[in-house]
Amino acid sequence: xxxxxxxxxxxxxxxxxxxxxxxxxxxxxxxxxxxxxxxxxxxxxxxxxxxxxxxxxxxxxxxxxxxxxxxxxxxxxxxxxxxxxxxxxxxxxxxxxxxxxxxxxxxxxxxxxxxxxxxxxxxxxxxxxxxxxxxxxxxxxxxxxxxxxxxxxxxxxxxxxxxxxxxxxxxxxxxxxxxxxxxxxxxxxxxxxxxxxxxxxxxxxxxxxxxxxxxxxxxxxxxxxxxxxxxxxxxxxxxxxxxxxxxxxxxxxxxxxxxxxxxxxxxxxxxxxxxxxxxxxxxxxxxxxxxxxxxxxxxx
Amino acid sequence: xxxxxxxxxxxxxxxxxxxxxxxxxxxxxxxxxxxxxxxxxxxxxxxxxxxxxxxxxxxxxxxxxxxxxxxxxxxxxxxxxxxxxxxxxxxxxxxxxxxxxxxxxxxxxxxxxxxxxxxxxxxxxxxxxxxxxxxxxxxxxxxxxxxxxxxxxxxxxxxxxxxxxxxxxxxxxxxxxxxxxxxxxxxxxxxxxxxxxxxxxxxxxxxxxxxxxxxxxxxxxxxxxxxxxxxxxxxxxxxxxxxxxxxxxxxxxxxxxxxxxxxxxxxxxxxxxxxxxxxxxxxxxxxxxxxxxxxxxxxxxxxxxxxxxxxxxxxxxxxxxxxxxxxxxxxxxx
Amino acid sequence: xxxxxxxxxxxxxxxxxxxxxxxxxxxxxxxxxxxxxxxxxxxxxxxxxxxxxxxxxxxxxxxxxxxxxxxxxxxxxxxxxxxxxxxxxxxxxxxxxxxxxxxxxxxxxxxxxxxxxxxxxxxxxxxxxxxxxxxxxxxxxxxxxxxxxxxxxxxxxxxxxxxxxxxxxxxxxxxxxxxxxxxxxxxxxxxxxxxxxxxxxxxxxxxxxxxxxxxxxxxxxxxxxxxxxxxxxxxxxxxxxxxxxxxxxxxxxxxxxxxxxxxxxxxxxxxxxxxxxxxxxxxxxxxxxxxxxxxxxxxxxxxxxxxxxxxxxxxxxxxxxx
Ligand SMILES: Nc1ncnc2c1ncn2[C@@H]1O[C@H](COP(=O)(O)OP(=O)(O)OP(=O)(O)O)[C@@H](O)[C@H]1O
Ligand SMILES: [Mg+2]
Numbered sequence: 001x002x003x004x005x006x007x008x009x010x011x012x013x014x015x016x017x018x019x020x021x022x023x024x025x026x027x028x029x030x031x032x033x034x035x036x037x038x039x040x041x042x043x044x045x046x047x048x049x050x051x052x053x054x055x056x057x058x059x060x061x062x063x064x065x066x067x068x069x070x071x072x073x074x075x076x077x078x079x080x081x082x083x084x085x086x087x088x089x090x091x092x093x094x095x096x097x098x099x100x101x102x103x104x105x106x107x108x109x110x111x112x113x114x115x116x117x118x119x120x121x122x123x124x125x126x127x128x129x130x131x132x133x134x135x136x137x138x139x140x141x142x143x144x145x146x147x148x149x150x151x152x153x154x155x156x157x158x159x160x161x162x163x164x165x166x167x168x169x170x171x172x173x174x175x176x177x178x179x180x181x182x183x184x185x186x187x188x189x190x191x192x193x194x195x196x197x198x199x200x201x202x203x204x205x206x207x208x209x210x211x212x213x214x215x216x217x218x219x220x221x222x223x224x225x226x227x228x229x230x231x232x233x234x235x236x237x238x239x240x241x242x243x244x245x246x247x248x249x250x251x252x253x254x255x256x257x258x259x260x261x262x263x264x265x266x267x268x269x270x271x272x273x274x275x276x277x278x279x280x281x282x283x284x285x286x287x288x289x290x291x292x293x294x295x296x297x298x299x300x
Numbered sequence: 301x302x303x304x305x306x307x308x309x310x311x312x313x314x315x316x317x318x319x320x321x322x323x324x325x326x327x328x329x330x331x332x333x334x335x336x337x338x339x340x341x342x343x344x345x346x347x348x349x350x351x352x353x354x355x356x357x358x359x360x361x362x363x364x365x366x367x368x369x370x371x372x373x374x375x376x377x378x379x380x381x382x383x384x385x386x387x388x389x390x391x392x393x394x395x396x397x398x399x400x401x402x403x404x405x406x407x408x409x410x411x412x413x414x415x416x417x418x419x420x421x422x423x424x425x426x427x428x429x430x431x432x433x434x435x436x437x438x439x440x441x442x443x444x445x446x447x448x449x450x451x452x453x454x455x456x457x458x459x460x461x462x463x464x465x466x467x468x469x470x471x472x473x474x475x476x477x478x479x480x481x482x483x484x485x486x487x488x489x490x491x492x493x494x495x496x497x498x499x500x501x502x503x504x505x506x507x508x509x510x511x512x513x514x515x516x517x518x519x520x521x522x523x524x525x526x527x528x529x530x531x532x533x534x535x536x537x538x539x540x541x542x543x544x545x546x547x548x549x550x551x552x553x554x555x556x557x558x559x560x561x562x563x564x565x566x567x568x569x570x571x572x573x574x575x576x577x578x579x580x581x582x583x584x585x586x587x588x589x590x591x592x593x594x595x596x597x598x599x600x601x602x603x604x605x606x607x608x609x610x611x612x613x614x615x616x617x618x619x620x621x622x623x624x625x626x627x628x629x630x631x632x633x634x
Numbered sequence: 635x636x637x638x639x640x641x642x643x644x645x646x647x648x649x650x651x652x653x654x655x656x657x658x659x660x661x662x663x664x665x666x667x668x669x670x671x672x673x674x675x676x677x678x679x680x681x682x683x684x685x686x687x688x689x690x691x692x693x694x695x696x697x698x699x700x701x702x703x704x705x706x707x708x709x710x711x712x713x714x715x716x717x718x719x720x721x722x723x724x725x726x727x728x729x730x731x732x733x734x735x736x737x738x739x740x741x742x743x744x745x746x747x748x749x750x751x752x753x754x755x756x757x758x759x760x761x762x763x764x765x766x767x768x769x770x771x772x773x774x775x776x777x778x779x780x781x782x783x784x785x786x787x788x789x790x791x792x793x794x795x796x797x798x799x800x801x802x803x804x805x806x807x808x809x810x811x812x813x814x815x816x817x818x819x820x821x822x823x824x825x826x827x828x829x830x831x832x833x834x835x836x837x838x839x840x841x842x843x844x845x846x847x848x849x850x851x852x853x854x855x856x857x858x859x860x861x862x863x864x865x866x867x868x869x870x871x872x873x874x875x876x877x878x879x880x881x882x883x884x885x886x887x888x889x890x891x892x893x894x895x896x897x898x899x900x901x902x903x904x905x906x907x908x909x910x911x912x913x914x915x916x917x918x919x920x921x922x923x924x925x926x927x928x929x930x931x932x933x934x935x936x937x938x939x940x941x942x943x944x945x946x947x948x949x950x951x952x953x954x955x956x
Contacts, residue, residue, distance in 0.1 A: 132652045137929030139892025140910065141657070144926050147914045148661055227783060231896055234785050235911050250786055254900075258804075262793050269786030277781040357858055361849075382863070390860025397858065402851040407873050407949055416869065420861045450949040466859075 033281040040275050044094050047087040064261040074263035077255050085249055086268050092245040093272065096156055096238075097225035100163035104225070105218040107164050108171025113210060115172065116179030123176075130169050138166045139231060146232055155239050159232055163225045171217045178213050182206055216290055219283040223276040230272055246272045304374035306474050306505035307333040307356065312368040312378075314351055314360065314529075321572040325351040328368065329531035330598070331524055335473065338497075338506045338521025340537060342513060342552070346568050348529040349509040350398055353476050356507075357395060358385040373473060390421055394467035398478035398509075400459035404451035410462055411447030414469075421470040428469055435465035439495055457488045464495055475499050476507045481515050493518035513556060517541055522604075525549050528569040528579035531598070535605035545607040548580045578608070586611050639942055646934060651708075653930045657923055658707065662700040727924050731906065737807070738894060738905030744825035745890050749832050750883065757840025762867055764845060772837060779834030785896040788827035792900070795823060805901040820901075828897040832886060839882055840875065847871040877948050884940020888933040 043050065057080070067074045073082035115126035145162035153161070182188055188205045232238035233247030241248060249268035256264035314326040325348045333339050343349050354360050356370055358377045370377040375388055389395075397403040405413055418428030433443035439461040451459060460480060467475060477496060481489045493515060500506045500521075508519060516523050516537050523537040525546060533546040544550045551564035566583035569575070575582065577592040584591065588611060598606040715728060760772040779787075796804035807820050844867060847853060853870040857863065861870070891907070898907035906925055913921040945951045 128652075131649060132656055135649055135653050135930045135934045136926070137888060137891050137933055139889075139895065140926050140929040143895065143910065143914050144657065144922050145660065147917055147919075147922060223781065230783055231785065231892075234783075234896060235899060235914070237911075237914055247783075250783075250789065254789065257789055257793050257797065260797065262790075262798075265786065265789045265793065269783060269789070273778075273782045273786065276783075277777065280781055359854065359857060386860050386862060389858055393858075395855070395858040397851055397855050399851055403855045405852040405856075405870055405874070407877070407947065409949075416856065416861075417859055420856065420859045420865075452950050463855075 029281055030285045033278040033285075036274060036278040037282065040090065040271070040278075041094065043087055044091040047084075047091045051081070051084040051087050064256055064259055064264075066261075067263055073267040074261065076252065076264050077259065077261070082249075082264060082267055085244065086246065086271055089244050089246040089249045089268060090271055090275075092239055092243050093226060093229060093247070094275075096159050096229045096245065097163075097222055099156070100160040100167075100225040100229065101218050101221040103160055103164040104167040104221050105171050105214050108168035108173075108217065109175050109210065109214045111168060112172030112175030113179060116176040116183075117206070126172070126176075130172060133166070133169045136166065139228065142166045142228055143232065143235075143237065146237055150237070155243070159229050159238050162232075163221075163228045166228075167221055167224060171214070171221070174213055174217055175210055178209055179206055182209055212290065216283065216286045219279060219286060222279045222283075226272060226276055303335075304371065305332050305334045306337070306373055307331065307339075307507065308369070308371040309356075310369040312352075312355060312370055313366065314348070314355055315365045316361075317363045317365070318572070323571045324529055324574060325364075325571055326355065326529045327595075329524070329526065329529075331531070331534070333474070333505045333507060335505055336500060336503050338500050338508070338519060340516040340519055340521060340523040341507065341509045341526055342511060342516055342523060343526035344511060344552075344568055346528075346571070347526040349511075349526055350478055351529075352526070353395060353398075353478050353507070353509055356474075356476060357389055357393060358382075391470075392473045394470065394472035394475045396460075396463045396467050396475070396477040396480055398482065400456060400463055400482075401451070403463055404459060406451055408450070409447065410449055410451070410454075414447060414466060417466045417469055423470055432465055432469050435468050436462070438498075439465060439491075441465070456483055457485075460484065460492065461495070464492075468499065471502065472504055474505045474507065476509070478509045479511070480508065481510065481512055486514075489515055490518060513541065513553065525552070528571060528574065530579050530595070530608065531606075532580065532609070533601075533605070533607045535602055535607075539602055539605070545601050545605070545612040546580075546609045547584050547586050547612070551583075551585075586614060638945070639938075642938055642941070646938070649934055650927070650931060654708065654711070654927060655704070657926055658704050659700075661919055661923065662703065727920050730909065730921065731924060731928070734904065734906045734909050737903060738898070738907060740821065741824055741828065741894060741898065741903060741905055741907075742890055744821055745829040745832075745894075746887055748825055748829035749836055749887065749890075752829070752833055753836035753840050754879075756837045757844060758867065758872065760837070760841040761844035761848070761871075762864055769841075772841065776834035776838045779830045780838075782830075784827060784831040784893050785900060787830055788823070788897055788900050791823055791827050805903075807902075807904060824897050824901045824903055828890060828893050831893045832890060836882065836886075840879060843875040843878055844871050847874045850874065873947075877944055880943040880947060881940045884936040884938075884943065888929070888936040891929050891932060 061079065063075065063079045064077055065071060065075045065079075071081045071083060073086055076082055076085070111126060115123040142162040142165070145165055146158045149161055150158035152158075182205060188201060191201055191205060229238055229245060230247030230250070233245045234251045236251065239245040239248055244252070246268045250265060250272075253261070253264035253268065256262075309329060309331040311328040311330065312326055313324070313328055316323040316325060329352070331339065331341075341349055341352065351360070355364075355366060356372065356377065358380055360366060366378050368378060372388055373392055375384065377385065377388070380388070404410070408416075414429065414432045415425075417432070418425055421428070423431070433447075436443045436446050441458060441461055446454070446458070446462065454462065464477075464480070475496075480496065481492050484492065489512070496506060496508060496519060506521070508515070510516060520537050523535060523540045524531055525533040525540075525548065527548050533540065533544070533549050535545070540549065541553065544553050548564070551562075553559055554562045555564060564583055569579050569582070575592060577590075577594055578584070578596055581587045581591040586609075591611075596608050596610050598608050599610065599612075601607045601612070715726065756772045756775075760769045763769055792804050795802040802823050803820050804823075805820075807817065848867060848871050850871070853866050856866045856870045894905065894907035895910050896907070897903070898905050899911045902908070906928070910922065910925045912918070913925065
């Protein structure tokens with residue numbers, strides 16, 4: 001077991017925050033990011049009313065028209081209005097990614113919480129399991145999971161599951177170390193010494209911090225979830241064409257692109273990018289606020 | 301025409317723009333140091349000693365605002381271009397930074413760092429290397445073994461001696477040592493003092509920063525007392541230790557174990573919210589009403605000394621009574 | 635030092651066994667029937683007769699119990715036999731993988747070089763000219779590179795460089811009579827677009843670590859001796875910044891494999907990534923399993939190599955010659 005422990009893959013998966021932290025520190029950046037997220041969420045929510053899907057028709061006369069007033073994002077190779085497709089694609093993408101991020105955060109939170117709160121043997125076993133999952137390549141292992149579960153549960157559940165199974169590890173580690181560090185803090189120790197019950201300590205002192213950490217990991221997981229979902233959909237292994245996500249749209253756009261229709265690629269992927277960047281910026285801001293160590297910009 | 305002093309500081313002001321406001325770390329100390337001179341700067345932690353040393357080299361971080369004048373060998377440092385500053389540091393100044401353990405590159409051998417010093421200072425490779433070996437040898441280190449070692453393989457005292465050896469390689473005109481005896485045993489403190497005095501004897505000017513009054517006593521020369529960025533007193537070291545003028549200096553000396561170990565009541569000032577007037581007033585046993593309205597001027601004292609306290613004469617009687625009743629001092633009213 | 639490397643090398647099989655067990659267990663637990671899928675694909679209809687399916691299942695050893703299957707598969711793996719691929723009918727998985735390996739190694743190798751070289755160059759530049767337009771530009775590019783999906787960037791690059799500009803090929807490998815069977819021109823777009831996904835934050839990491847290290851006492855000591863800022867940055871700060879960089883590279887470069895699936899598919903690259911997609915689409919489980927395992931091996935090896943590299947580079951962890 002000791003030999004095994006030595007192989008622990010270090011958790012250094014914080015690429016997205018790293019990139020976004022600088023941006024998040026710019027004045028107004030978080031406000032703009034929040035604005036973008038809100039607008040896109042509303043657009044996705046009200047897509048069926050803004051641009052009902054049944055208005056999308058194959059119109060071979062309007063094949064591959066560049067962006068215009070009536071079709072702000074142009075049309076694709078069979079003359080469908082891309083703006084409508086993108087709105088609905090965004091809806092699907094956000095739904096699946098949010099579900100995936102929630103499940104991953106909860107799964108990780110539960111496992112990490114268990115390991116941290118119970119400790120001892122349980123903790124040791126959990127950490128070995130974490131090692132095994134951390135040794136996987138996320139995207140590849142997730143692909144295998146999607147392939148195995150999709151015919152059974154359908155695309156939405158398959159992608160959600162695959163993201164959750166490949167991403168719970170980082171959340172579990174964060175929650176576990178959060179609990180471990182909380183448990184040794186003076187105010188918690190004092191409370192335990194004063195005879196507070198386990199439940200009381202957990203509810204009073206641990207839960208608020210853990211919930212905070214979970215909320216943050218959720219936000220940080222969303223871009224990851226989007227990358228996975230769109231990636232699988234792009235490969236034709238995620239959402240079915242009837243529930244096309246933005247990843248499907250980008251995949252479809254390859255035909256348009258060969259004919260010079262750049263807009264069919266630019267807009268669906270662009271929306272994906274803007275949303276991820278905005279969420280990532282908010283996440284970085286949150287991490288900056290929760291993790292004081294990352295704040296020492298001006299100190300010598 | 302007379303040669304300019306090695307170091308001439310006039311009305312040096314350093315402010316840092318920090319998150320929680322503006323920190324004024326230095327407020328106009330006037331200091332002067334001639335060739336062969338020795339100046340010891342003492343003060344509590346946070347009094348601005350390191351900021352002073354850094355400012356002399358023009359190496360303050362970008363959030364610092366500097367006004368006033370610092371001249372090294374007649375060259376103005378404040379506002380100088382980075383090229384000028386580099387040339388000045390390379391050819392005339394050596395800094396032995398605070399914290400020997402972190403001042404050496406942890407992933408390079410001492411030999412590598414010695415070669416870098418020789419290259420950076422544009423010394424002749426052979427002569428430079430020989431000089432460093434000589435200096436290492438003079439401070440009791442084996443040049444061969446030391447060159448081969450990594451910093452972590454040396455003790456704190458050895459690291460300190462390496463830094464001193466590197467600093468002397470180019471025969472600088474000004475040597476600044478920031479806390480050169482921090483964390484060293486008493487006998488090592490004496491050895492360090494001797495090595496520093498050797499530097500002085502070669503004709504270089506020496507600026508030693510310390511909070512260790514015993515090191516000051518071992519070195520002699522002049523001593524300047526810094527408090528909250530203000531220069532409070534400057535005198536020849538031995539008279540200063542013997543007959544301190546400023547109430548703060550008296551407090552510092554009274555805090556020494558052999559003088560009764562009476563610490564000064566209160567804590568150092570918050571540099572981002574300094575009170576008007578004397579920065580020591582809130583802790584001063586002699587505080588008067590006008591101490592808190594305007595910063596007192598520096599008054600001459602002794603032959604060459606200065607003190608920033610108009611009431612320092614009265615302190616003599618006061619302090620005498622304190623020495624008789626140390627208990628009282630500890631509970632002095634704020 | 636060498637002991638620790640030895641111990642970790644020895645424990646490599648242990649973690650791989652666990653990984654294999656995990657993947658195999660997942661596959662076995664999913665009530666997914668490979669035989670049925672295969673038969674359905676073969677005959678083009680879902681309702682193939684039970685006998686046909688059972689025959690295939692028996693032929694592939696699928697009627698054995700889970701542990702038995704795992705054991706059989708494991709003993710085969712240790713002999714270098716990864717089973718029979720269904721995606722490339724009748725050809726052993728090992729053979730299929732080996733055929734595809736050079737192209738992927740070439741692509742991953744090129745991307746790795748791009749990531750390492752560019753991140754160091756750009757990171758050093760940004761740190762040296764902190765706050766300047768260079769710094770701002772590098773940071774913006776890194777930001778875009780991190781949050782833009784690689785497949786999207788790849789398609790945009792194809793449009794711009796191949797379709798609109800016509801400077802580079804849009805995909806394929808070109809003249810197969812070259813040594814690797816791939817013309818270098820064809821490598822540029824795939825390798826670059828694959829690299830971008832990691833490049834952004836590798837660069838930021840270099841920049842930020844360097845700026846941190848620039849505040850270290852020994853770097854300031856070098857400057858106090860009259861070293862130039864650039865000199866101090868490169869000679870004093872960079873060697874120290876490289877230590878965490880090595881760990882980072884070991885932990886994250888293996889992630890390029892995930893991106894390679896997307897990029898190889900876009901450019902029709904004849905490597906393992908493209909194969910993985912085909913295996914996934916046609917549910918060729920032995921093949922996919924082998925590739926997933928390969929990914930895990932690379933991930934673990936990457937971390938191990940990074941640890942060894944770190945220890946070799948850092949004299950504080952290297953045992954001193956007594
Ligand atoms: N870059 C900076 N930004 C903001 N404040 C700073 C900066 N550098 C120094 N200071 C402040 O200036 C004051 C003086 O610091 P300095 O390091 O000179 O103290 P010191 O006398 O050397 O103390 P010590 O004995 O602990 O070394 C401190 O209050 C410190 O917080
Ligand atoms: Mg200091």
